[in-house]
Amino acid sequence: MNPNEQQIDRIVSDILRQVKSQSGDHSKRGESTGAKLGRAAVMKAAGKIEISEFPLRQIGPDEILVKVEACGVCGTDIHCYKSDPFNLAPVVLGHEGTGEVIEVGRDVKMDSVGKPVRVGDRIVTSILDTSDACMIAKYNPLKSNLCDDLKVYGLLPDEPDNHFNGYFGEYLIIRPNSSVFVVNEMSVDLRCLIEPAAVVCHALERAKNCGSTLNFRSRVVVQGCGPIGLLMIAVLRTYGINNIIAIDGNSNRLEMARTLGADDLLNYKDYAGIDDLAAKVQSLTKGLGAHFGFQVTGVPTAFSNLFKCIRRGGGICEVGHFVDGGECAINPHHDICRKEITLIGSWVYNSFEYPNAYHFLQRAEQIGLPVTSLITHKFPLDQIQEAFEVNLRQEGVKVMVEAR
Incomplete structure (x- = not known):
C-alpha cells in the first residue's frame, strides 16, 4: 500500500487524537502525574518551617490527588511548631484543609457517604482508618477515635516518596481507606471549619x-x-x-x-x-x-x-x-x-461525624450565626511562619493559610 498525502495526514491525526484521549483518561484515573512538582511547608524542627519543592509521585488506583486551596491553623499545629511534642519532624502539618480533586484513582468511585467523586469536586478529609490490629476499634467501632494508631493528615511523618501528607502544601495525596467527603456547595472558608x-x-x-x-x-x-x-x-x-x-x-x-x-x-x-x-x-x-x-x-x-x-x-x-x-x-x-x-x-472525633459537622455549619449560617467570621487572618503559603507567629500571639481568632 502506498498512501497518498491526504491519507497520511488522516492517519497522523487519528493517532494524535488517540494519544490525547488516552492521556486525558489516564489523568482522570490517576495513572500518571508526569513530572509535576509542588511546594510544601516542611517543619524541619520546632520553630523552623521551610518551603520546599518536591516531585509528585504517581497516585495509586485507590488514591486521590487534591490541589489544596486553604487550611486553617489549629492549636495542635501550634503545639507541634512550639515543641514538636509528637516527634514528627520533618513533617508537613495542616489538617483543617480543603481542596479541588485533580486526579482520581481508577478504583475510587464515591466518597464516604456515597457521593460520586470526580475531577473538579471540592473535598475535605482528615482521618485514615485504623489498623486491623486495633482492639478498641475491633470491639467498639464507634470508639475508633481512641485507637493509639489513629492517623490524621497533617500529623503523618514525611516519607521519601511522598511529601504531601498535610494541607500546608500545594497538593495532598489521599490514601486508601481515608474518610473523604464531597462538599461542593460550601465556600472555602466554611470548608476549612469542618474539621474543628x-x-x-x-x-x-x-x-x-x-x-x-x-x-x-x-x-x-x-x-x-x-x-x-x-x-x-x-x-x-x-x-x-x-x-x-x-x-x-x-x-x-x-x-x-x-x-x-x-x-x-x-x-x-x-x-x-x-x-x-x-x-x-x-x-x-x-x-x-x-x-x-x-x-x-x-x-x-x-x-x-x-x-x-x-x-x-x-x-x-x-x-x-x-x-x-x-x-x-x-x-x-x-x-x-x-x-x-x-x-x-471528648477526644477528637470519628470520621462518620464529618457529615454532622458540615450540616451544623450550614444550619448555623441559615439561622444567622456568622461562623466564617472566626477566620480573621489569611496568609499565602510563603508566609506560613508568620501565620503561626500571629496565632501564637493570639492576634485574631482563626488564622488561615492559602495555597498560593
Whole structure:
C-alpha cells in the first residue's frame, strides 16, 4: 500500500487524537502525574518551617490527588511548631484543609457517604482508618477515635516518596481507606471549619449521651473562647440551648462569642478570683450554678475552677486538653462526689461525624450565626511562619493559610 498525502495526514491525526484521549483518561484515573512538582511547608524542627519543592509521585488506583486551596491553623499545629511534642519532624502539618480533586484513582468511585467523586469536586478529609490490629476499634467501632494508631493528615511523618501528607502544601495525596467527603456547595472558608466543627459536634454528642441535662432550658457555661470554644458556643446555639455563659480573658473574643450565640459574657480578669467568678455564674443561674460546662481552654487551673460553676447534679465535658498541659488540684468531695457531677472527656472525633459537622455549619449560617467570621487572618503559603507567629500571639481568632 502506498498512501497518498491526504491519507497520511488522516492517519497522523487519528493517532494524535488517540494519544490525547488516552492521556486525558489516564489523568482522570490517576495513572500518571508526569513530572509535576509542588511546594510544601516542611517543619524541619520546632520553630523552623521551610518551603520546599518536591516531585509528585504517581497516585495509586485507590488514591486521590487534591490541589489544596486553604487550611486553617489549629492549636495542635501550634503545639507541634512550639515543641514538636509528637516527634514528627520533618513533617508537613495542616489538617483543617480543603481542596479541588485533580486526579482520581481508577478504583475510587464515591466518597464516604456515597457521593460520586470526580475531577473538579471540592473535598475535605482528615482521618485514615485504623489498623486491623486495633482492639478498641475491633470491639467498639464507634470508639475508633481512641485507637493509639489513629492517623490524621497533617500529623503523618514525611516519607521519601511522598511529601504531601498535610494541607500546608500545594497538593495532598489521599490514601486508601481515608474518610473523604464531597462538599461542593460550601465556600472555602466554611470548608476549612469542618474539621474543628467535627471536634465540637463530637463533644456535644458526648455531653448529650452522658445522662446530664442538655435541653432548651439548660444553662451552659463555655470556658474559653478560642476557635474551638467559639464553635462550641455556635453548635450549642444551633442545637437549641438558649442560655449560654461565655468565660474568657479576651474582650474581643468575648464579643465574638456574643455574635455566635452567647447570652452572658464574663471576663475572668474582672473578678477577684474563682469564688467571685463562681458567684457571678450562680447569680445568672438562679443561685444554683450551670447545668453543664464545656472546658475548652487547655489550661489545667481553668479545668479545676470550672467545678465551682456547676450545680449539683450537673456535668462537665473536657474538650481542651489535646496535649499534656500539666496537672491541677480538685477536691473529690466538694467538686465531684457531693455534687454527683458527671465528668466526661471528648477526644477528637470519628470520621462518620464529618457529615454532622458540615450540616451544623450550614444550619448555623441559615439561622444567622456568622461562623466564617472566626477566620480573621489569611496568609499565602510563603508566609506560613508568620501565620503561626500571629496565632501564637493570639492576634485574631482563626488564622488561615492559602495555597498560593
